[in-house]
Amino acid sequence: MALTKVTYQMSTEQFVYAKDYGAKGDGVTDDTAALQSAIDAAEADGGGSVFLDPSKTYLISSALNVGVSGNPVILDGGSSRNGARLKAASAFTGGMVIITQGGVHNVEGEGAGVNTSGHSFIFMGTASQKNPVVEIINVFNSGGFYDFIKTTYEYDNAIIDMVTSNAEVGHAVLDLNTAIAGSVSYAASPRITRLSLRNPISTRAVGDPVRYGIILDDAESAYVAGVISNFDVAIECSGNSRDVRLSNLLILDLRSTPSNNLWEDAWAATTAITLGTYVKPTSSNANGHFYVCTTAGTTAGAEPTWPTTYNGTVTDGTVVWTEVGQSIGIRIGASQQFSVHNSRIEDMIACVVHTSNCNTYLSSCRLVGEDAAFLNAGGLNNELYAANCLFSGDVETNGRLTKFSGIHNLITGDTIGDVPSHETSSYMQRGLEMDGRHNRGALILRGYYIWVDGTGDLRINSGAPSSDTDGTVVGTQS
Numbered sequence: 001m002a003l004t005k006v007t008y009q010m011s012t013e014q015f016v017y018a019k020d021y022g023a024k025g026d027g028v029t030d031d032t033a034a035l036q037s038a039i040d041a042a043e044a045d046g047g048g049s050v051f052l053d054p055s056k057t058y059l060i061s062s063a064l065n066v067g068v069s070g071n072p073v074i075l076d077g078g079s080s081r082n083g084a085r086l087k088a089a090s091a092f093t094g095g096m097v098i099i100t101q102g103g104v105h106n107v108e109g110e111g112a113g114v115n116t117s118g119h120s121f122i123f124m125g126t127a128s129q130k131n132p133v134v135e136i137i138n139v140f141n142s143g144g145f146y147d148f149i150k151t152t153y154e155y156d157n158a159i160i161d162m163v164t165s166n167a168e169v170g171h172a173v174l175d176l177n178t179a180i181a182g183s184v185s186y187a188a189s190p191r192i193t194r195l196s197l198r199n200p201i202s203t204r205a206v207g208d209p210v211r212y213g214i215i216l217d218d219a220e221s222a223y224v225a226g227v228i229s230n231f232d233v234a235i236e237c238s239g240n241s242r243d244v245r246l247s248n249l250l251i252l253d254l255r256s257t258p259s260n261n262l263w264e265d266a267w268a269a270t271t272a273i274t275l276g277t278y279v280k281p282t283s284s285n286a287n288g289h290f291y292v293c294t295t296a297g298t299t300a301g302a303e304p305t306w307p308t309t310y311n312g313t314v315t316d317g318t319v320v321w322t323e324v325g326q327s328i329g330i331r332i333g334a335s336q337q338f339s340v341h342n343s344r345i346e347d348m349i350a351c352v353v354h355t356s357n358c359n360t361y362l363s364s365c366r367l368v369g370e371d372a373a374f375l376n377a378g379g380l381n382n383e384l385y386a387a388n389c390l391f392s393g394d395v396e397t398n399g400r401l402t403k404f405s406g407i408h409n410l411i412t413g414d415t416i417g418d419v420p421s422h423e424t425s426s427y428m429q430r431g432l433e434m435d436g437r438h439n440r441g442a443l444i445l446r447g448y449y450i451w452v453d454g455t456g457d458l459r460i461n462s463g464a465p466s467s468d469t470d471g472t473v474v475g476t477q478s
Contacts, residue, residue, distance in 0.1 A: 014048025016041050018058070025056025027087060032061050039066055039073050047071035052107070054078025060096050061089040063123075067101030072133060077107035084108070085142065091116040095123025095150065103135030103159075111144025114170045115209070119146045125153030130185065134158040143167030147175040154178055156188040163226075164196045172212035173197045176219070177239065186220045186242075195226025202230065202255040204262055204278075204325040206292065206311055212236050213251075219244055230255050232326040234348075238333035238355060247341040251329045253348035256290075256370075263290040263327060263349055263370060271299045273319045280349055281306050283394050286371040288328040288350040295320035308377075327370070332358050333378070340365055350375045351393070354402075359383035362406075369393030373411070376400045399440075438465040450474075 016038050018025070023034040035050070035058060042048035047067070052058065054077055064086075066073050075097060077083030083106040088096055091113020097104055099122060109121035121141065125132040130153040137159065141148045148165055155176070165173045174192070178185045197213045213228040217239025224245070228234040229252040237244060256262035263280040273279075277293040280286070287308055297318025304316040312323045329345040332338050333355035340360070345351040346368040352360065355378040366389070367373040373391035376382055376398055386406035394414050395404070436442065442451040442465070449461045453468045461471030 014042050014045040016048055016050045018050055018052050023058060025053050025058050027057035027059055029059060030061050030089060031058040035064055039064060042073045043067060043069050043071045047073055049074040049076050052077050052084035054084050057085040057087050059087050059089050062092060063095055064097045066097060066099045070101050073102040074105055075107065076105045085110055088112040088144065091119045093118030095120045097121065098123045098126060099132050099134050100126055100129040101133045104139055105137045108140040108142050110142040114144050114146060114168055117146055120148065120150040121145055122149045124151035124155050130154060131156055136160045138162040141165035141167050141173065146170035148173045150175045152178060154185045154187050155190055158190040160190065160192045162194045166198045166200060168201055169211060170209055172215050174214045177215050177217040186218055189221045190219060192224045193226065195228060197228045199230040203260065206294065206322050206324055210310060210326065217241065225249060233328045233331050235330045237335055238331060241335040243337045244335060245339050246343060249343035251345045253327050267303055269299055269301050273297060273299060280371065283371050286350060286375060286394065286396055287377055288353055288375065289323055289326050290349065291321040292324040293319055294322045328353050331355060332360060334358055353377050354379045354382050357381045362386040362389050364388045366390045367392065372396045376402050438468050438470065
Protein backbone atom coordinates (compact mmCIF):
# COMPACT_ATOMS: atom_id res chain seq x y z
CA MET A 1 0.00 0.00 0.00
CA ALA A 2 1.36 3.41 -0.95
CA LEU A 3 1.00 6.08 1.69
CA THR A 4 1.37 9.73 0.74
CA LYS A 5 3.32 11.93 3.12
CA VAL A 6 1.08 14.41 4.91
CA THR A 7 2.15 17.74 6.39
CA TYR A 8 1.81 17.91 10.16
CA GLN A 9 -1.12 19.77 11.63
CA MET A 10 -0.30 19.38 15.34
CA SER A 11 2.53 21.53 16.62
CA THR A 12 5.51 19.50 17.85
CA GLU A 13 9.00 20.60 18.91
CA GLN A 14 11.53 17.78 19.14
CA PHE A 15 12.53 15.28 16.47
CA VAL A 16 13.53 11.83 17.64
CA TYR A 17 14.58 8.86 15.51
CA ALA A 18 13.45 5.42 16.65
CA LYS A 19 16.70 3.79 15.45
CA ASP A 20 18.66 5.90 17.94
CA TYR A 21 16.84 4.11 20.75
CA GLY A 22 17.55 0.62 19.47
CA ALA A 23 14.52 -0.05 17.27
CA LYS A 24 15.44 -2.67 14.64
CA GLY A 25 12.39 -2.68 12.41
CA ASP A 26 13.16 -6.15 11.06
CA GLY A 27 9.68 -7.57 11.81
CA VAL A 28 11.22 -10.19 14.13
CA THR A 29 12.83 -8.28 17.02
CA ASP A 30 10.40 -6.97 19.63
CA ASP A 31 10.71 -3.18 19.25
CA THR A 32 8.14 -2.23 21.90
CA ALA A 33 10.61 -1.06 24.55
CA ALA A 34 12.78 0.82 22.06
CA LEU A 35 9.85 2.69 20.53
CA GLN A 36 8.42 3.52 23.95
CA SER A 37 11.82 4.92 24.99
CA ALA A 38 11.85 7.15 21.91
CA ILE A 39 8.31 8.32 22.62
CA ASP A 40 9.17 9.04 26.26
CA ALA A 41 12.27 11.02 25.22
CA ALA A 42 10.27 13.24 22.87
CA GLU A 43 7.65 13.71 25.55
CA ALA A 44 10.21 14.64 28.17
CA ASP A 45 11.50 17.40 25.91
CA GLY A 46 8.09 19.00 25.75
CA GLY A 47 6.66 16.93 22.90
CA GLY A 48 7.84 16.10 19.43
CA SER A 49 7.88 13.63 16.58
CA VAL A 50 9.24 10.10 16.64
CA PHE A 51 10.36 9.13 13.17
CA LEU A 52 10.18 5.53 12.01
CA ASP A 53 12.04 4.15 9.01
CA PRO A 54 9.46 3.93 6.19
CA SER A 55 11.03 0.74 4.87
CA LYS A 56 10.80 -1.09 8.20
CA THR A 57 8.29 -3.30 10.02
CA TYR A 58 8.31 -2.88 13.80
CA LEU A 59 7.09 -5.79 15.92
CA ILE A 60 4.99 -4.69 18.90
CA SER A 61 4.10 -6.96 21.82
CA SER A 62 2.22 -4.47 24.04
CA ALA A 63 0.72 -1.00 23.82
CA LEU A 64 2.76 2.07 22.93
CA ASN A 65 1.56 4.96 25.13
CA VAL A 66 1.71 8.36 23.45
CA GLY A 67 1.54 11.72 25.24
CA VAL A 68 0.78 10.41 28.73
CA SER A 69 2.30 13.49 30.42
CA GLY A 70 0.21 15.86 28.32
CA ASN A 71 3.05 16.79 25.93
CA PRO A 72 1.97 15.81 22.41
CA VAL A 73 3.96 13.24 20.47
CA ILE A 74 3.50 12.30 16.81
CA LEU A 75 4.48 8.79 15.76
CA ASP A 76 5.49 9.29 12.13
CA GLY A 77 5.98 6.50 9.59
CA GLY A 78 8.37 8.40 7.36
CA SER A 79 8.44 10.76 4.43
CA SER A 80 8.40 8.37 1.48
CA ARG A 81 5.32 6.91 -0.20
CA ASN A 82 5.59 3.65 1.77
CA GLY A 83 5.00 4.26 5.46
CA ALA A 84 6.49 2.20 8.24
CA ARG A 85 4.46 -0.73 9.53
CA LEU A 86 3.62 -1.55 13.14
CA LYS A 87 2.96 -5.29 13.46
CA ALA A 88 1.26 -6.89 16.45
CA ALA A 89 3.14 -9.85 17.89
CA SER A 90 -0.13 -11.24 19.28
CA ALA A 91 -3.79 -10.32 19.58
CA PHE A 92 -3.36 -8.30 22.76
CA THR A 93 -6.25 -6.01 23.67
CA GLY A 94 -6.47 -2.32 24.45
CA GLY A 95 -4.78 -0.90 21.35
CA MET A 96 -1.32 -1.13 19.78
CA VAL A 97 -0.99 2.65 20.08
CA ILE A 98 -2.85 4.42 22.90
CA ILE A 99 -3.01 8.17 22.37
CA THR A 100 -3.48 10.63 25.21
CA GLN A 101 -1.95 13.70 23.55
CA GLY A 102 -0.56 13.33 20.05
CA GLY A 103 -1.14 11.26 16.98
CA VAL A 104 -0.07 8.84 14.30
CA HIS A 105 0.95 9.89 10.78
CA ASN A 106 1.84 7.85 7.70
CA VAL A 107 1.80 4.42 9.36
CA GLU A 108 0.43 1.00 8.43
CA GLY A 109 -1.02 -1.26 11.10
CA GLU A 110 -1.01 -5.06 10.99
CA GLY A 111 -3.02 -6.92 13.61
CA ALA A 112 -3.00 -10.50 14.84
CA GLY A 113 -6.61 -11.19 15.85
CA VAL A 114 -9.49 -10.09 13.62
CA ASN A 115 -11.96 -11.95 15.85
CA THR A 116 -10.44 -10.88 19.19
CA SER A 117 -12.66 -8.26 20.79
CA GLY A 118 -10.59 -5.30 21.98
CA HIS A 119 -7.72 -5.88 19.54
CA SER A 120 -7.27 -2.52 17.80
CA PHE A 121 -4.53 -0.53 16.11
CA ILE A 122 -5.19 2.88 17.70
CA PHE A 123 -7.10 3.51 20.91
CA MET A 124 -7.89 7.11 21.80
CA GLY A 125 -7.80 8.06 25.49
CA THR A 126 -7.23 6.38 28.84
CA ALA A 127 -9.18 6.05 32.07
CA SER A 128 -7.18 8.94 33.56
CA GLN A 129 -7.16 11.03 30.36
CA LYS A 130 -10.69 10.73 29.01
CA ASN A 131 -10.49 13.66 26.61
CA PRO A 132 -7.46 12.97 24.40
CA VAL A 133 -6.07 15.42 21.87
CA VAL A 134 -5.77 13.26 18.79
CA GLU A 135 -4.50 13.66 15.24
CA ILE A 136 -4.57 10.56 13.05
CA ILE A 137 -3.50 11.22 9.47
CA ASN A 138 -2.81 8.84 6.61
CA VAL A 139 -3.02 5.43 8.26
CA PHE A 140 -3.61 2.12 6.52
CA ASN A 141 -5.19 -1.09 7.79
CA SER A 142 -3.21 -4.13 6.67
CA GLY A 143 -5.70 -6.43 8.39
CA GLY A 144 -5.99 -8.53 11.51
CA PHE A 145 -7.90 -6.08 13.76
CA TYR A 146 -11.26 -6.36 15.48
CA ASP A 147 -11.49 -2.54 15.37
CA PHE A 148 -8.90 -0.51 13.51
CA ILE A 149 -9.45 2.76 15.43
CA LYS A 150 -11.42 2.73 18.67
CA THR A 151 -12.36 4.82 21.69
CA THR A 152 -14.83 4.83 24.54
CA TYR A 153 -13.91 8.36 25.63
CA GLU A 154 -14.50 11.89 24.41
CA TYR A 155 -12.27 12.95 21.55
CA ASP A 156 -13.05 16.66 21.18
CA ASN A 157 -11.67 18.39 18.08
CA ALA A 158 -10.02 15.18 16.93
CA ILE A 159 -8.67 15.02 13.39
CA ILE A 160 -9.02 11.63 11.72
CA ASP A 161 -8.00 12.03 8.09
CA MET A 162 -7.05 9.71 5.24
CA VAL A 163 -7.88 6.35 6.80
CA THR A 164 -7.64 3.51 4.28
CA SER A 165 -8.96 0.03 5.02
CA ASN A 166 -9.49 -2.67 2.42
CA ALA A 167 -8.97 -5.54 4.86
CA GLU A 168 -11.42 -7.56 6.93
CA VAL A 169 -12.31 -6.27 10.39
CA GLY A 170 -14.04 -8.28 13.06
CA HIS A 171 -16.28 -5.41 14.10
CA ALA A 172 -15.65 -1.87 12.78
CA VAL A 173 -13.00 0.18 11.03
CA LEU A 174 -13.81 3.15 13.27
CA ASP A 175 -15.62 2.36 16.52
CA LEU A 176 -16.13 5.80 18.05
CA ASN A 177 -18.78 5.00 20.63
CA THR A 178 -18.23 7.22 23.65
CA ALA A 179 -20.96 5.69 25.83
CA ILE A 180 -19.35 4.02 28.83
CA ALA A 181 -21.35 1.78 31.17
CA GLY A 182 -24.58 3.54 30.30
CA SER A 183 -23.23 7.10 30.67
CA VAL A 184 -22.87 9.45 27.71
CA SER A 185 -19.80 11.55 26.94
CA TYR A 186 -20.19 13.67 23.84
CA ALA A 187 -17.29 13.98 21.42
CA ALA A 188 -17.35 17.59 20.25
CA SER A 189 -16.38 18.69 16.75
CA PRO A 190 -14.40 15.71 15.43
CA ARG A 191 -13.40 15.93 11.75
CA ILE A 192 -13.36 12.53 10.07
CA THR A 193 -12.47 13.02 6.43
CA ARG A 194 -11.06 11.46 3.26
CA LEU A 195 -12.00 7.95 4.29
CA SER A 196 -11.58 4.95 2.02
CA LEU A 197 -13.17 1.98 3.79
CA ARG A 198 -14.13 -1.27 2.08
CA ASN A 199 -15.17 -4.63 3.47
CA PRO A 200 -13.65 -7.33 1.21
CA ILE A 201 -15.92 -10.13 2.49
CA SER A 202 -18.84 -10.65 0.10
CA THR A 203 -20.23 -13.88 1.55
CA ARG A 204 -22.54 -14.25 4.57
CA ALA A 205 -23.13 -17.26 6.78
CA VAL A 206 -24.82 -17.78 10.12
CA GLY A 207 -22.37 -16.75 12.83
CA ASP A 208 -20.52 -14.18 10.74
CA PRO A 209 -20.02 -10.92 12.67
CA VAL A 210 -21.89 -7.72 11.93
CA ARG A 211 -19.33 -5.42 10.29
CA TYR A 212 -19.51 -1.63 10.44
CA GLY A 213 -17.65 1.06 8.55
CA ILE A 214 -18.10 3.72 11.25
CA ILE A 215 -19.86 3.69 14.62
CA LEU A 216 -20.36 7.34 15.49
CA ASP A 217 -22.46 7.38 18.64
CA ASP A 218 -22.76 10.34 20.99
CA ALA A 219 -20.99 12.88 18.79
CA GLU A 220 -21.70 16.59 18.58
CA SER A 221 -20.91 18.87 15.63
CA ALA A 222 -19.13 16.02 13.86
CA TYR A 223 -18.18 16.07 10.18
CA VAL A 224 -17.66 12.92 8.09
CA ALA A 225 -16.67 12.51 4.43
CA GLY A 226 -15.31 9.69 2.27
CA VAL A 227 -16.04 6.36 0.57
CA ILE A 228 -17.51 3.43 2.52
CA SER A 229 -18.53 0.20 0.82
CA ASN A 230 -19.79 -3.33 1.44
CA PHE A 231 -20.44 -3.23 5.18
CA ASP A 232 -23.52 -4.54 6.97
CA VAL A 233 -23.99 -0.98 8.23
CA ALA A 234 -21.82 1.70 6.64
CA ILE A 235 -22.48 4.37 9.29
CA GLU A 236 -24.12 3.58 12.62
CA CYS A 237 -25.24 6.62 14.59
CA SER A 238 -27.74 5.21 17.07
CA GLY A 239 -26.61 7.17 20.12
CA ASN A 240 -27.67 10.61 21.26
CA SER A 241 -25.75 12.53 18.64
CA ARG A 242 -26.38 16.17 17.77
CA ASP A 243 -25.53 18.32 14.77
CA VAL A 244 -23.81 15.54 12.82
CA ARG A 245 -22.99 16.49 9.24
CA LEU A 246 -22.17 13.87 6.61
CA SER A 247 -21.03 15.27 3.29
CA ASN A 248 -19.48 14.14 0.00
CA LEU A 249 -20.01 10.49 0.83
CA LEU A 250 -20.09 7.55 -1.52
CA ILE A 251 -21.72 4.60 0.27
CA LEU A 252 -22.21 1.40 -1.70
CA ASP A 253 -23.08 -2.21 -0.94
CA LEU A 254 -22.15 -4.45 -3.87
CA ARG A 255 -21.99 -7.74 -1.96
CA SER A 256 -25.17 -9.23 -3.42
CA THR A 257 -24.84 -10.41 -7.01
CA PRO A 258 -26.83 -12.79 -9.23
CA SER A 259 -24.26 -15.48 -8.41
CA ASN A 260 -24.41 -15.34 -4.59
CA ASN A 261 -27.95 -13.88 -4.46
CA LEU A 262 -27.77 -12.55 -0.91
CA TRP A 263 -30.77 -10.23 -1.26
CA GLU A 264 -31.76 -10.34 -4.90
CA ASP A 265 -34.99 -12.25 -4.16
CA ALA A 266 -37.86 -11.21 -1.91
CA TRP A 267 -39.93 -13.62 0.15
CA ALA A 268 -42.85 -15.33 -1.64
CA ALA A 269 -45.83 -17.26 -0.25
CA THR A 270 -46.34 -21.05 -0.62
CA THR A 271 -42.98 -21.55 -2.28
CA ALA A 272 -40.64 -24.54 -1.94
CA ILE A 273 -37.34 -23.39 -0.43
CA THR A 274 -34.06 -25.29 -0.43
CA LEU A 275 -31.42 -25.17 2.29
CA GLY A 276 -29.12 -22.17 1.97
CA THR A 277 -31.54 -20.00 -0.01
CA TYR A 278 -31.30 -16.27 0.81
CA VAL A 279 -34.26 -13.88 0.85
CA LYS A 280 -35.16 -10.40 2.02
CA PRO A 281 -38.59 -9.37 3.31
CA THR A 282 -41.09 -7.97 0.85
CA SER A 283 -41.05 -4.22 0.31
CA SER A 284 -43.92 -3.63 2.72
CA ASN A 285 -41.94 -5.37 5.48
CA ALA A 286 -38.45 -4.13 4.63
CA ASN A 287 -36.15 -3.84 7.65
CA GLY A 288 -32.64 -3.73 6.16
CA HIS A 289 -31.90 -7.37 7.06
CA PHE A 290 -31.72 -10.53 4.95
CA TYR A 291 -32.19 -14.18 5.84
CA VAL A 292 -31.01 -17.67 4.94
CA CYS A 293 -32.99 -20.91 4.96
CA THR A 294 -31.67 -23.21 7.69
CA THR A 295 -34.52 -25.75 7.43
CA ALA A 296 -35.86 -26.52 3.97
CA GLY A 297 -39.60 -26.69 3.28
CA THR A 298 -42.50 -24.65 1.91
CA THR A 299 -43.32 -21.10 2.98
CA ALA A 300 -46.66 -20.20 4.54
CA GLY A 301 -49.42 -18.22 2.90
CA ALA A 302 -48.66 -15.10 4.93
CA GLU A 303 -45.31 -13.42 5.41
CA PRO A 304 -43.74 -14.06 8.85
CA THR A 305 -42.70 -11.42 11.33
CA TRP A 306 -39.02 -11.16 10.59
CA PRO A 307 -36.54 -11.10 13.51
CA THR A 308 -34.01 -8.27 13.52
CA THR A 309 -31.84 -9.67 16.31
CA TYR A 310 -28.48 -11.15 15.38
CA ASN A 311 -29.03 -14.65 13.93
CA GLY A 312 -32.65 -14.65 15.14
CA THR A 313 -34.91 -17.36 13.66
CA VAL A 314 -38.52 -17.56 12.52
CA THR A 315 -40.66 -20.50 11.36
CA ASP A 316 -42.48 -19.87 8.09
CA GLY A 317 -44.71 -22.80 7.15
CA THR A 318 -42.22 -25.66 7.24
CA VAL A 319 -39.26 -23.39 6.51
CA VAL A 320 -36.97 -21.94 9.18
CA TRP A 321 -35.29 -18.65 8.30
CA THR A 322 -32.26 -17.32 10.19
CA GLU A 323 -31.20 -13.68 10.17
CA VAL A 324 -27.80 -13.68 8.50
CA GLY A 325 -26.91 -10.09 7.71
CA GLN A 326 -27.83 -6.46 7.14
CA SER A 327 -27.47 -4.07 4.23
CA ILE A 328 -27.93 -0.52 5.51
CA GLY A 329 -26.29 2.71 4.41
CA ILE A 330 -26.85 5.07 7.35
CA ARG A 331 -28.72 4.07 10.51
CA ILE A 332 -29.77 6.95 12.77
CA GLY A 333 -31.39 6.86 16.17
CA ALA A 334 -32.19 9.46 18.83
CA SER A 335 -30.15 12.07 16.97
CA GLN A 336 -30.96 15.72 16.44
CA GLN A 337 -29.95 17.95 13.53
CA PHE A 338 -28.54 15.06 11.54
CA SER A 339 -27.78 16.02 7.94
CA VAL A 340 -26.45 14.37 4.80
CA HIS A 341 -25.30 16.47 1.84
CA ASN A 342 -23.97 15.90 -1.69
CA SER A 343 -23.79 12.14 -1.24
CA ARG A 344 -24.57 8.91 -3.08
CA ILE A 345 -25.99 6.03 -1.04
CA GLU A 346 -26.73 3.08 -3.31
CA ASP A 347 -27.31 -0.64 -3.80
CA MET A 348 -28.13 -1.64 -0.22
CA ILE A 349 -31.51 -2.91 1.01
CA ALA A 350 -32.20 0.33 2.92
CA CYS A 351 -30.28 3.56 2.35
CA VAL A 352 -31.28 5.68 5.36
CA VAL A 353 -32.95 4.10 8.41
CA HIS A 354 -34.43 5.80 11.48
CA THR A 355 -34.61 3.54 14.54
CA SER A 356 -35.98 6.03 17.05
CA ASN A 357 -37.10 9.64 17.22
CA CYS A 358 -34.76 11.93 15.29
CA ASN A 359 -34.77 14.63 12.66
CA THR A 360 -32.77 14.36 9.46
CA TYR A 361 -32.06 16.76 6.61
CA LEU A 362 -30.99 15.45 3.20
CA SER A 363 -29.82 17.74 0.42
CA SER A 364 -28.51 16.97 -3.05
CA CYS A 365 -28.33 13.25 -2.34
CA ARG A 366 -28.92 10.18 -4.48
CA LEU A 367 -30.53 7.33 -2.52
CA VAL A 368 -30.96 4.12 -4.50
CA GLY A 369 -32.27 1.32 -2.30
CA GLU A 370 -32.89 -2.26 -3.34
CA ASP A 371 -36.04 -1.93 -1.21
CA ALA A 372 -36.14 1.30 0.75
CA ALA A 373 -34.58 4.67 0.05
CA PHE A 374 -35.83 5.74 3.49
CA LEU A 375 -37.12 3.46 6.24
CA ASN A 376 -38.63 4.36 9.60
CA ALA A 377 -37.89 1.22 11.58
CA GLY A 378 -38.77 2.38 15.06
CA GLY A 379 -39.21 6.09 15.57
CA LEU A 380 -42.66 7.21 16.70
CA ASN A 381 -42.13 10.90 16.05
CA ASN A 382 -39.64 11.48 13.22
CA GLU A 383 -38.89 14.39 10.96
CA LEU A 384 -37.34 14.09 7.50
CA TYR A 385 -36.74 17.05 5.22
CA ALA A 386 -35.25 16.57 1.77
CA ALA A 387 -34.22 18.99 -0.95
CA ASN A 388 -32.90 18.28 -4.46
CA CYS A 389 -32.71 14.53 -3.80
CA LEU A 390 -33.38 11.41 -5.83
CA PHE A 391 -35.17 8.62 -3.95
CA SER A 392 -35.16 5.36 -5.89
CA GLY A 393 -37.03 2.78 -3.86
CA ASP A 394 -39.73 2.89 -1.23
CA VAL A 395 -40.16 5.62 1.32
CA GLU A 396 -41.42 3.38 4.12
CA THR A 397 -42.76 4.77 7.40
CA ASN A 398 -44.23 1.46 8.67
CA GLY A 399 -47.29 3.34 9.90
CA ARG A 400 -45.19 5.39 12.32
CA LEU A 401 -45.51 9.14 12.53
CA THR A 402 -43.02 10.69 10.12
CA LYS A 403 -43.16 14.37 9.28
CA PHE A 404 -41.88 14.13 5.74
CA SER A 405 -41.46 17.35 3.77
CA GLY A 406 -39.19 18.88 1.19
CA ILE A 407 -38.87 20.48 -2.21
CA HIS A 408 -37.47 19.68 -5.67
CA ASN A 409 -37.15 15.91 -5.14
CA LEU A 410 -37.76 12.95 -7.40
CA ILE A 411 -39.11 9.70 -5.97
CA THR A 412 -39.28 6.67 -8.26
CA GLY A 413 -40.31 3.10 -7.59
CA ASP A 414 -42.22 3.88 -4.39
CA THR A 415 -44.57 0.91 -4.10
CA ILE A 416 -45.67 1.58 -0.52
CA GLY A 417 -47.37 4.94 -0.95
CA ASP A 418 -46.48 6.27 2.49
CA VAL A 419 -45.86 9.66 0.92
CA PRO A 420 -48.05 11.25 -1.74
CA SER A 421 -47.61 10.44 -5.42
CA HIS A 422 -44.16 11.80 -6.21
CA GLU A 423 -43.31 9.30 -8.92
CA THR A 424 -42.31 11.97 -11.42
CA SER A 425 -42.77 15.18 -9.48
CA SER A 426 -41.38 17.32 -6.72
CA TYR A 427 -42.99 17.63 -3.31
CA MET A 428 -44.34 21.09 -4.08
CA GLN A 429 -45.05 20.78 -7.80
CA ARG A 430 -48.70 21.62 -8.66
CA GLY A 431 -49.32 22.64 -5.06
CA LEU A 432 -49.13 20.98 -1.65
CA GLU A 433 -49.70 17.22 -1.77
CA MET A 434 -50.75 15.25 1.33
CA ASP A 435 -51.76 11.69 2.07
CA GLY A 436 -55.09 12.98 3.39
CA ARG A 437 -56.36 9.87 5.22
CA HIS A 438 -57.94 10.09 8.67
CA ASN A 439 -55.09 8.26 10.39
CA ARG A 440 -52.23 9.47 8.25
CA GLY A 441 -51.82 12.84 6.61
CA ALA A 442 -54.94 14.64 7.79
CA LEU A 443 -54.82 18.44 7.78
CA ILE A 444 -54.93 19.80 11.34
CA LEU A 445 -56.14 23.36 11.95
CA ARG A 446 -56.54 24.59 15.55
CA GLY A 447 -57.29 21.07 16.74
CA TYR A 448 -59.73 20.22 13.93
CA TYR A 449 -58.82 17.31 11.65
CA ILE A 450 -59.77 17.49 7.97
CA TRP A 451 -59.45 14.49 5.67
CA VAL A 452 -60.92 12.72 2.64
CA ASP A 453 -62.67 9.42 3.36
CA GLY A 454 -62.67 6.31 1.21
CA THR A 455 -65.64 7.49 -0.86
CA GLY A 456 -64.09 10.85 -1.64
CA ASP A 457 -66.09 12.94 0.86
CA LEU A 458 -64.35 15.70 2.78
CA ARG A 459 -64.79 15.35 6.54
CA ILE A 460 -63.94 17.38 9.64
CA ASN A 461 -63.71 16.35 13.27
CA SER A 462 -62.85 18.07 16.53
CA GLY A 463 -59.87 16.04 17.70
CA ALA A 464 -58.27 12.97 16.19
CA PRO A 465 -60.80 10.82 14.28
CA SER A 466 -61.29 7.24 15.40
CA SER A 467 -62.31 5.94 11.96
CA ASP A 468 -62.50 6.92 8.32
CA THR A 469 -66.20 7.80 8.68
CA ASP A 470 -65.90 9.74 11.91
CA GLY A 471 -66.74 13.45 12.06
CA THR A 472 -68.99 15.50 9.78
CA VAL A 473 -69.12 15.51 5.96
CA VAL A 474 -68.48 19.06 4.80
CA GLY A 475 -68.01 18.41 1.10
CA THR A 476 -68.76 15.80 -1.54
CA GLN A 477 -67.51 15.17 -5.06
CA SER A 478 -70.97 15.97 -6.45
